[in-house]
Amino acid sequence: MEKAKAELRQLGKKIEIQTSKKQNPTLIFPLRGLSNIEFDKKSSTLKLGDKTASRSFFNVAHSKKFLQTLDAARISHNLLKEKKHASLRDVFYQMKRTITGTKTNIVDDQTESDAVIEDLELITGCSREQLNINANKNGSVAGNVIVEDKGDIIDWSKMGSGGWSIPSNVEEIKFKKVQAKYVLYMEKAAVWERLHEDKFWEKQNCLIMSSQGQTTRGVRRLLQRLYEEHKLPIYVLTDLDPWGFYIYSVIKYGSISLAHMSEQLTIPGVKFLGITVDDIKKYNLEPNLIKFKDVDIKRIDQIKDYDWFKDNKDWQRQLNELKKLKAKAEIQALSARGISFISEKYLPEKIKNKEFID
Amino acid sequence: MEKAKAELRQLGKKIEIQTSKKQNPTLIFPLRGLSNIEFDKKSSTLKLGDKTASRSFFNVAHSKKFLQTLDAARISHNLLKEKKHASLRDVFYQMKRTITGTKTNIVDDQTESDAVIEDLELITGCSREQLNINANKNGSVAGNVIVEDKGDIIDWSKMGSGGWSIPSNVEEIKFKKVQAKYVLYMEKAAVWERLHEDKFWEKQNCLIMSSQGQTTRGVRRLLQRLYEEHKLPIYVLTDLDPWGFYIYSVIKYGSISLAHMSEQLTIPGVKFLGITVDDIKKYNLEPNLIKFKDVDIKRIDQIKDYDWFKDNKDWQRQLNELKKLKAKAEIQALSARGISFISEKYLPEKIKNKEFID
Incomplete structure (x- = not known):
């Protein structure tokens, strides 16, 4: 200040x-x-x-x-x-x-x-x-963390089913205790509630965080502070569609409109843990795909051409396969395998096997 | 259950x-x-x-x-x-x-x-x-209330700048302590942050609650429980435009799509504390009006005709004047009078003088 x-x-x-x-x-x-x-x-x-x-x-x-x-x-x-x-x-x-x-x-x-x-x-x-x-605030967090904010001591592990509501400005928050192996950030509040109810953060010793749709600046900055000040790996969980990929890339590389803020907002070490084209067969998600609209296909072509995806073989493969697939897989499609499939099998398995895309 | x-x-x-x-x-x-x-x-x-x-x-x-x-x-x-x-x-x-x-x-x-x-x-x-x-969760609350949720004891007065994130399902929350004279619900998260920073709930001995845009079912149910179980008056703070009026009326009378849930969601006693056409002159808001689009004018005509507004003289006057005004006044227009004008003058004055619309 x-x-x-x-x-x-x-x-x-x-x-x-x-x-x-x-x-x-x-x-x-x-x-x-x-x-x-x-x-x-x-x-x-x-x-x-x-x-x-x-x-x-x-x-x-x-x-x-x-x-x-x-x-x-x-x-x-x-x-x-x-x-x-x-x-x-x-x-x-x-x-x-x-x-x-x-x-x-x-x-x-x-x-x-x-x-x-x-x-x-x-x-x-x-x-x-x-x-x-x-800007507007939007987002929740839960896990074994204690922060001090405006004189209040807030224990993220004791916030009931709601979690702590992430403020739009997290500059002045002080971390008192951070006990977690990683942070899982997801684009959907409903998925956050699913993982919270399953006590995912407790079982996995991690933090779970969400906003809704595009990641707010408050959430990005909070992720970055946990990454830089507490060396926590950040994993991003999104749908399998170009919009989900872009949400991930904004957190990792920054966005065009906020390029001047890159230093304060980007997290180069962030890893993609969202649905991949390979998951479709592996987890039998074919019956749960949703057909792309024209706008989705166009968006794939745009994203394929971005510098940060262009030279990356893994991402080019994902994008090419996705274009052939002509359909998206939402995180919640995993519910078709059982309501807690995501927290009991899908995520623990992917994290254990380090099935990230970088 | x-x-x-x-x-x-x-x-x-x-x-x-x-x-x-x-x-x-x-x-x-x-x-x-x-x-x-x-x-x-x-x-x-x-x-x-x-x-x-x-x-x-x-x-x-x-x-x-x-x-x-x-x-x-x-x-x-x-x-x-x-x-x-x-x-x-x-x-x-x-x-x-x-x-x-x-x-x-x-x-x-x-x-x-x-x-x-x-x-x-x-x-x-x-x-x-x-x-x-x-459904999706969205919303924050602060004030002198302690609840128990999933075994956690949560003090809404000690949640830092973020507040408690209201879950999508509030059926199982237990109220341990409720110390407040009323609840102020607002349609905008940014206004909530303004009032929270000004310690409005502490000074006025009230609760402040917001979601963003249309009120989520979790928030409506929480408001209703505070109204019924703790006899707290509920005041709704919205923009001066047909959309704001509708947000108020949904909380009070119910909505067409959820008519079958009226008993569990409506709060007949709720009062409108949002910007009124009379506030424009009184608080010199004319320079801060935003011109209506066609869709806003059409919406006024629709709303004027709803049963619950049709026979209400006060609302008919508001709607008629608003139609003549051809412009909306947002809550945040009050910022033009000073950043804390809303919490130090506008709201305390209106509440003291009981300037509600019913």
Whole structure:
């Protein structure tokens, strides 16, 4: 928090100096967007390239964005001073007002405020969470872990059937005790409830974590902290379809829209433990496949071509076979073999035999 | 659980008797769907009417559905015996298989299994949750409450910034301590985090609860249990738009698709504490309105015509004014007045002055 405050003050100072010298106030920062994104093979993450963008006050094409950026910086600085957090939507409303003497609003749409907040991440080198701006929370966790959060001591092994609700911002959580061999992250809340009821985390001495659909930033950051600070392997359990593969790859390599945050969010060591094309025969899942739609097939072709899948033989095989299969297998398809098949046989067997895809 | 098991066994017994007498095995139960739904003014809930449907095995139009219904009953009975819970998706996969000697599947699509599970609720008089079948979980809660769930003692006041993650099935939760004057339920997780950070529940001696978008059944049932077993007033905080009003009305009166579950899910005493058309002027929210799309306007007309809104002057006025306004006001629009305006001024003032809509 002190770092973020200092960075924002430095930004203000810089503008102040430029104006006092009668220079055109200008911000320079790495260019975002596809044209400046590269897959860094060394670190195995999506990163921003060397191209920069500049934004000047006395430039008709820039001045509104310049103003928006400074307004976002002001709002974030206030939040940090008051020790409060706002959602992206809150920040949008705090920015949405008419510039005095004009008919122009500072922002009209949340996409505008979201964009300058991402710019602010680049300018300050602080994540949105460190700037006290949060996205939606979504996700649960259970296992032998004790954390301290806002003065409360929370034991993830004693949260009943609900589990602990993962906050949108996990920066200030302190780990008091972490007793687990690995973390199993799954894309579906219903699968989490299944494994929790079967006491999977207790039997396997692991942590189970889920959000719903795309992984929220709070969940990604929590996974990363467990990986880096506690050296826990992270396994990702998804459906067998291009969307599931992408969920895995975002956790591992980062995403195009958040390439500038790769360092703080990606987990290069994460392994895929989801349904594979080989599981179909092995576990007799053929009767439980769901036919692909056109959009699924198109998505396979897109994903096949991504740098991080392109040079990977295992993934190319999975994707090619999946394309021939023309159907997806959901995690819950395993229920057809028995409601606890997943926790008693499928997962223990795959983990024991190290049947991961990397 | 014993009730559900007994009801399912009785269903099996009935079919057994019919077959042993060489009768056509037949199930009779209330007809679902719009044609048999009425708004019961006395109890203020949406209920099913007197029309019944029958389903016979030796009837070409019925036999598949008959089989599906019995298969769902079998799966639920197994779950109850094994003391396990399945998601709707799990049940779909357990039902999805080819009938021996044919090319016909028992179900091809989840809508089919979902439908017969709802029928099973009607036939047995037990909710899906009592039949050990859950939907997705989604939602958080905080406040001065201690519950026991699956042997764990959970203190909702000591859950850090995340809160307790509300399970999809809250039937077996035991309340150990409930210390609160009311429950504030909101449609948005981000607003919940705002109020939680401001310690709203502590200052106001209340509980705060949220899901995201439409209220999940787990959350509705938890609200209802707090209302009935602990006589807590329930206030609903939503956006000012037809979708927000509908979220409120579903909690209060029930929904068309779950009319047969009204008794177990509706809370007639619930009050609307969301943004009203009167708040726009009072709190100077005009600059923060978002223009309606056509679909929003159409939805207002639909809602105006629902029985439970039609005869209610207050709601008709809100809906008429909203139609003139042609714009919505989100809860987070209040952030424009200051990030904690909602918890320090807006809500305390409205609650103190009892500015509810009923």
